[in-house]
Amino acid sequence: MEEREERRERGLKRKKASSKIEDAKRSARPELNNFGWQTLGYVEKFRFPPVVDTIERVDATHLTVDQFREKYENPGVPCILQNAAAGWQANDKWTIERLGRKYRNQKFKCGEDDDGYSVKMKMKYYIEYMLSNKDDSPLYIFDSSFGDRHKTRQLLEDFQIPRFFEDDLFRYAEYKKRPPHRWFVMGPTRSGTAIHIDPLGTSAWNTLISGYKRWVLIPPGAPKSLVKPYKHEAGKHPDEAVTWFTFVYPRVKAGSWPKEYPIIEARQGPGETMFVPSGWWHVVINECATMAITQNFASLANLRAVWPKTVKGRPKLSKHWFKRLRAERPEVLPVLAESAPLRDEEEDSSDSSSSSSSSSSSSEDESEMEEIAARCGVSMRKKRRLLGSSADRSTESSESPCASKIRKSEERK
């Protein structure tokens, strides 16, 4: 009798899990409702290419912050830092078993619906999905708000920002106003991130706790038409890593790939930290189940790219940030002045999705900026550039070529 009861209970739980998984899948990828999630048969047909690893690796324990800046950050050279995660609690705690126990009923973002709202799944259901799915391009946890939720905040204690990345200039902005900047990342084989450049000109570090990730990095300046799948290749999975590896990867390996954009390949393993400099295209696919933590940051090295993009894409934030930097880091003001976009300047060629509207910034703001520009010894022309266009935007929207990193829903907060 008791046994029958238990069997019934288990059956009900299984049913509930599949229904929760189905709900999330329907919301996150409604375009697959008719097409199907396994139609391409990638579980059988998709083969990871032979391992090629051409990235520079460096032992973080023997590298000073100054050396990192000189060799990698300032010249924009990608690298893998080894041992930057030594001693992290995540190395022991972030296993499927332990996370599945501790965060069992906590919801993590694994997609977004058509209206830009997060699609979330409880950890217990996601793990079930991760371990059993045969989907062509599976759902992927890419959660930027774990640190803000009471019951998942503890994950923050399991890792530390490696010292090379501590001087994140966005930390001077009020926490609630700063763009999303850290993500807990977890997904099964074939999940990953399609080719993109990280938002707002930021650089990133990405530490893998378990599993293996394949990376391809393409230098800044490579045209979108070259690095993205062609229209006829995109099919129902235009923005998925599997599509890139199926169609574009053979092209980057062919002799006809332009020599001016030499790619870098890597197979990242547990404990390794990838450094992605500002402006680099990158695409990532998980070879097996992985767990990782990634952060994006602004620094002295990328501020020349970050500032104009922030002014254009996040005008209100840029004003707030400016004031904070002026108070806390006045030495960076000349960099802002030098790099600010001209008023009414043409949008640059990158994926910008800024919207414009009617309200204007106060003249008080403007004169304040001009005064600062003068103090920095910036010319009249550049003074006008300091804050970019004086037309403010009522709805800030950010340049977001990294689909997984800045989502509309997060911008809405």
Ligand SMILES: O=C(O)CCC(=O)C(=O)O
């Ligand atoms: O781990 C991944 O899927 C890639 C994440 C990414 O694009 C990044 O860290 O910038």
Ligand SMILES: [Fe+2]
């Ligand atoms: Fe990225």
